[in-house]
Amino acid sequence: GESVGLHLPTLSVQEGDNSIINCAYSNSASDYFIWYKQESGKGPQFIIDIRSNMDKRQGQRVTVLLNKTVKHLSLQIAATQPGDSAVYFCAEKRGGSQGNLIFGKGTKLSVKP
Amino acid sequence: EAGVAQSPRYKIIEKRQSVAFWCNPISGHATLYWYQQILGQGPKLLIQFQNNGVVDDSQLPKDRFSAERLKGVDSTLKIQPAKLEDSAVYLCASSVAGNYGYTFGSGTRLTVV
Numbered sequence: 001g002e003s004v005g006l007h008l009p010t011l012s013v014q015e016g017d018n019s020i021i022n023c024a025y026s027n028s029a030s031d032y033f034i035w036y037k038q039e040s041g042k043g044p045q046f047i048i049d050i051r052s053n054m055d056k057r058q059g060q061r062v063t064v065l066l067n068k069t070v071k072h073l074s075l076q077i078a079a080t081q082p083g084d085s086a087v088y089f090c091a092e093k094r095g096g097s098q099g100n101l102i103f104g105k106g107t108k109l110s111v112k113p
Numbered sequence: 114e115a116g117v118a119q120s121p122r123y124k125i126i127e128k129r130q131s132v133a134f135w136c137n138p139i140s141g142h143a144t145l146y147w148y149q150q151i152l153g154q155g156p157k158l159l160i161q162f163q164n165n166g167v168v169d170d171s172q173l174p175k176d177r178f179s180a181e182r183l184k185g186v187d188s189t190l191k192i193q194p195a196k197l198e199d200s201a202v203y204l205c206a207s208s209v210a211g212n213y214g215y216t217f218g219s220g221t222r223l224t225v226v
Contacts, residue, residue, distance in 0.1 A: 034214075034215075036217075041219070042219050042220075043204050043206075043217030043218050043219050043220050044156065044204070044217045045217070046214060046215070046216070049214070089155050089156075100146060100158045100161050100169060101156075101158070101215065102158075103155030103156050103157070104155050105153075105154055105155050106153075106154070106155055
């Protein structure tokens, strides 16, 4: 069925290294994607978004890449810090501005000091 | 600006009992969402409101779940009667009408025993 999912359930990196979290989506009509960070006991927190007319967007220490040909999304975190430890979700917007977000299962990022 | 407020933070009930959750969105946000997040999974949309009207409730188990947003501001989500599988975190989110970005509350963790 149509869904947004992630390749790996867990990712462990050394502090200071770069992290890459991947996401696959199946609905080619989706036009907007968001990465969220969720810490234990908290709601999802917006990290970065990208529209389907773009293939790359950069924020502070984070970069999102979109490959529409293979329906793949990735989140790159530069110089990963212990505070980056959390579960990361990609979400797909369907139905235009009145649509809602469809979330994948999430990847748990652990940062080793 | 103040965030999305939710209460209670935690609730433990026995199966077949009823429970209600409350959400106060960010001031001026016309769109309000309720999501269910089962442990280890991404959030799943239950219902979407635009002001006090329902936009999407296709995934709401209407035989036991109900939600309202009578004055287009606060919202309540009710479960009656609760089942064991309803144990989850219930997240409320809001956005400016037509805006792609959501802000989530911290959620209510429900345990049904």
